[in-house]
Amino acid sequence: MSLEAFNQNLLSFLAQSPTPFHATAEMANALKATGFNQLFENETWQLKPQQGYFVTRNDSSIIAFTTGSENYTQQGFRMVGAHTDSPCLKVMPNAERYQQGYFQLGLEVYGGVLLAPWFDRDLSLAGRVSYTSKSGKLKSKLINFEKPIGIIPSLAIHLDREANNNRSINPQKDIPVILGQLPKDKTNVRQLLLEQLHQQGAEDAAKVLDYDMVCYDTQLPGYIGLNQEFIASARLDNLLSCYTGMAALLTAYQQDQQQPMLLVCNDHEEVGSLSACGANGPFLKSTLERIVSTGEPLTVCLENSLMISADNAHGIHPNYADKHESNHGPKLNEGPVIKVNANQRYATTSETSALFRWVCDEVNVPVQTFVSRADMACGSTIGPITAGEVGVRTLDVGAPTFAMHSIRELAGSQDAYALCKALSYFMQLQQLPHQ
Structure with a gap:
């Protein structure tokens, strides 16, 4: 998919998703159109190899996955996480x-x-x-x-x-x-x-x-800038990541039927994630248990898996540059951002960060790093929560943006596409480089 086609689809998704319910419905429709089968939590699942499936909870959270060769324990899952809600x-x-x-x-x-x-x-x-x-x-x-x-x-x-x-x-x-x-x-x-x-x-x-x-x-999403350098829209945090993760999953699935992959988009991240469908709830773990089984098979599977939590990063604002750590000011249209915090507000470790840098090198995508000023607190994501709930190695990345949590936010018109390339490549990895 070209950059222009990707962005037009992203803009359409944003316009059709004024709530987490609508975003989940839009993703469900896109998954169905690509051949994914809908599952229901109150029914018995009969999964088949090399198939795509998805399940929703509360109409506002969704998990999509592929079964690959069903060798879950040895291959593990390549996971991407995001959240459907916005302030x-x-x-x-x-x-x-x-x-x-x-x-x-x-x-x-x-x-x-x-x-x-x-x-x-x-x-x-x-x-x-x-x-x-x-x-x-x-x-x-x-x-x-x-x-x-x-x-x-x-x-x-x-x-x-x-x-x-x-x-x-x-x-x-x-x-x-x-x-x-x-x-x-x-x-x-x-x-x-x-x-x-x-x-x-x-x-x-x-x-x-x-x-x-x-x-x-009601103002529609659109391009901004003399050369359409930017995308302006409501709910970029974090529907941009939801769409990017879904596009990466669908691209990877169409190219590779062997590697198990998973996308989880949780509701309620903006209010702490503690709910039945939030990242601090049982939705992801119970879904993995139904796919893989419980006990040792799931433990081995998770050890061979990795989660990339995708949530927007703060781009360095030219009018407020002093609000950023001087050596960690991501710029729009210069690639996805690895988010790091010493107090585990982000789940990134040097190991998981290194793997993402390696992935970006493989697909020729530039990568940046964000660390908050030492005298300022930072936000958080579903990354640390998911890592704590499920026990999977995780890192936090995101597209740099301005005006986070405003009614209209701003992102670079190249960054989501670059992130999608990296995530799609990551999802197809038959074996993680450290293994």
């Missing part, structure tokens, strides 16, 4: 607000949101809705309003003369989204969702019981 504003359960004649929704902050960029954006709603059908059955469906239906207006500077010097944001008071001027006795959230269900094909929906709905920016 956002989530609609509260009883969200209705009626103030000064405006219909608003109360919002809850999900994850480490950079709040200021959410003001004055054209917002829409998307998520999963659970409802009863006219026949009394409990069902759920993904919905997306798509068009702009909400906005969080800024307070005019005339009413806050210190806005450019010292404006703080109170998420309880300042961020309820305005949906319009509607009569209080005519509209509520569940009625809006019921009408949207009907519009999107769930004509049997009778009553909305509950929902997971979030606001998102």
